[in-house]
Amino acid sequence: MNRPHSGKIASWRQLLQDDAALLARPGVHHRELVKQAHALHQAEVIDSDDLSDFLEQADGALAYAVEALLDAEWTGTRCTY
Secondary structure: OOHHHHHHHHHHHHHHOOHHHHHHOHHHHHHHHHHHHHHHHHOOOOOHHHHHHHHHHHHHHHHHHHHHHHHHHHHOOOOOO
16 A cells, blocks of 8 residues: 555445444445545556455445344344444
8 A cells, every 4th residue: 555645445444444424334335445546546546456456345345224223123232233
C-alpha cells in the first residue's frame, strides 16, 4: 500500500466497520465497499493483492450482516449487533 494515501485507505476501513450502515442496508453497503476498493486500485492507492484482500473483507462483512439479520429474524429479536 502506498503510504501517502493512507487516509483514503482509512476511510475505506471506517466504512467497513460501520455496522449500523451495514445492518441497515447490507447490499448497498457491500456495493459501496466494492466500488471504493476498485477505485482505490484504479488510482493505484492499493495493489492487486490489497484489492483482493479488500474485496474478501467486503464479502465477509456482507456474510456477517446476512447471518446477523437472519438470526434476528429467526429469534424474533431486533438486530442490534
